[in-house]
Amino acid sequence: xxxxxxxxxxxxxxxxxxxxxxxxxxxxxxxxxxxxxxxxxxxxxxxxxxxxxxxxxxxxxxxxxxxxxxxxxxxxxxxxxxxxxxxxxxxxxxxxxxxxxxxxxxxxxxxxxxxxxxxxxxxxxxxxxxxxxxxxxxxxxxxxxxxxxxxxxxxxxxxxxxxxxxxxxxxxxxxxxxxxxxxxxxxxxxxxxxxxxxxxxxxxxxxxxxxxxxxxxxxxxxxxxxxxxxxxxxxxxxxxxxxxxxxxxxxxxxxxxxxxxxxxxxxxxxxxxxxxxxxxxxxxxxxxxxxxxxxxxxxxxxxxxxxxxxxxxxxxxxxxxxxxxxxxxxxxxxxxxxxxxxxxxxxxxxxxxxxxxxxxxxxxxxxxxxxxxxxxxxxxxxxxxxxxxxxxxxxxxxxxxxxxxxxxxxxxxxxxxxxxxxxxxxxxxxxxxxxxx
Numbered sequence: 001x002x003x004x005x006x007x008x009x010x011x012x013x014x015x016x017x018x019x020x021x022x023x024x025x026x027x028x029x030x031x032x033x034x035x036x037x038x039x040x041x042x043x044x045x046x047x048x049x050x051x052x053x054x055x056x057x058x059x060x061x062x063x064x065x066x067x068x069x070x071x072x073x074x075x076x077x078x079x080x081x082x083x084x085x086x087x088x089x090x091x092x093x094x095x096x097x098x099x100x101x102x103x104x105x106x107x108x109x110x111x112x113x114x115x116x117x118x119x120x121x122x123x124x125x126x127x128x129x130x131x132x133x134x135x136x137x138x139x140x141x142x143x144x145x146x147x148x149x150x151x152x153x154x155x156x157x158x159x160x161x162x163x164x165x166x167x168x169x170x171x172x173x174x175x176x177x178x179x180x181x182x183x184x185x186x187x188x189x190x191x192x193x194x195x196x197x198x199x200x201x202x203x204x205x206x207x208x209x210x211x212x213x214x215x216x217x218x219x220x221x222x223x224x225x226x227x228x229x230x231x232x233x234x235x236x237x238x239x240x241x242x243x244x245x246x247x248x249x250x251x252x253x254x255x256x257x258x259x260x261x262x263x264x265x266x267x268x269x270x271x272x273x274x275x276x277x278x279x280x281x282x283x284x285x286x287x288x289x290x291x292x293x294x295x296x297x298x299x300x301x302x303x304x305x306x307x308x309x310x311x312x313x314x315x316x317x318x319x320x321x322x323x324x325x326x327x328x329x330x331x332x333x334x335x336x337x338x339x340x341x342x343x344x345x346x347x348x349x350x351x352x353x354x355x356x357x358x359x360x361x362x363x364x365x366x367x368x369x370x371x372x373x374x375x376x377x378x379x380x381x382x383x384x385x386x387x388x389x390x391x392x393x394x395x396x397x398x399x400x401x402x403x404x405x406x407x408x409x410x411x412x413x414x415x416x417x418x419x420x421x422x423x424x425x426x427x428x429x430x431x432x433x434x435x436x437x
Contacts, residue, residue, distance in 0.1 A: 196291025341367025
């Protein structure tokens with residue numbers, strides 16, 4: 001019997017024998033209970049569960065270790081299951097579990113043979129990717145034309161663009177005809193979660209699927225261009241940022257930013273993204289880039305804002321908290337070869353953050369300001385944490401929340417989200433944050 005699921009194939013040939021004899025399927029009736037009468041009534045059917053058992057034999061040409069490693073990376077993958085080149089039940093399945101049994105080894109530890117049982121659950125999709133997911137290509141809804149099997153949206157809070165990764169099947173073979181390029185945009189909407197405008201970076205084929213990557217900044221913003229070399233005299237900080245954003249077709253918003261007049265600054269042989277990043281560090285602010293806008297904010301101000309929600313980390317959550325406070329900097333020294341600056345963190349620590357600045361420093365007062373802002377940024381992410389939860393669509397990067405950990409209550413308090421990764425297919429959220437004092 002021939003079959004295929006994503007990267008797994010079952011076949012019999014002179015080089016390899018790998019096949020299965022049967023598929024175990026379970027289909028249950030869905031019921032609902034009336035809250036008053038406690039009476040149960042039918043309501044369609046539950047998602048179908050499949051079990052696919054087969055045997056691996058090394059002498060038959062199977063690389064058993066490679067097979068097991070492949071399966072390990074595929075848990076949670078959603079794809080069609082083909083039997084004799086026909087799609088089973090005309091639906092999608094998610095690989096949920098893999099059980100390995102009756103393994104025989106040689107005296108040197110090599111696997112001779114073993115039995116595998118793969119568990120799948122049905123993913124029902126009526127048209128396109130269905131569910132709550134909606135995909136817009138150049139603001140045109142293409143949801144019905146593709147089937148999404150993977151979709152991750154990474155939101156970054158501090159000076160990095162957001163990223164999107166989508167794997168999909170091109171149901172109607174339209175994508176090549178669309179001929180996407182890095183001027184085109186993609187948007188994903190999953191209920192209240194929205195990626196905003198993302199600029200397509202690449203679309204590459206793989207095993208019958210298309211892999212799309214996108215970023216919240218256009219590609220040209222990452223590149224060094226001679227025509228962008230420029231200097232400014234006595235210019236306002238926001239004036240410079242707005243000018244650079246404009247040539248990348250981005251807008252600007254700002255919150256609690258000190259719009260300082262800068263005596264002289266110069267962009268030379270530096271990408272727009274790198275220039276804005278370095279300038280924001282010196283001016284003591286940070287930014288996110290979302291839905292066609294550079295959003296500048298004051299870290300100090302946002303850290304004092306009211307938390308947007310309380311998150312409780314469950315007992316069985318695989319969380320990880322790190323504390324590198326011992327590596328905090330006690331002071332910072334900056335120098336550009338002619339003018340220097342100094343700032344103290346006011347803590348008893350001999351670690352010194354030293355930085356050579358390539359740009360112009362007007363006087364020692366400006367040098368001290370730069371040292372102060374660099375020091376503050378360097379000492380922010382000393383105590384950090386991360387964990388995974390069921391998807392929280394209402395949560396975005398640069399949010400302040402109250403974190404409560406049942407098994408580590410000493411860590412309870414406010415945290416600032418430096419990064420969030422939403423998986424809109426597996427319905428999971430990966431949390432990355434720093435603890436606030």
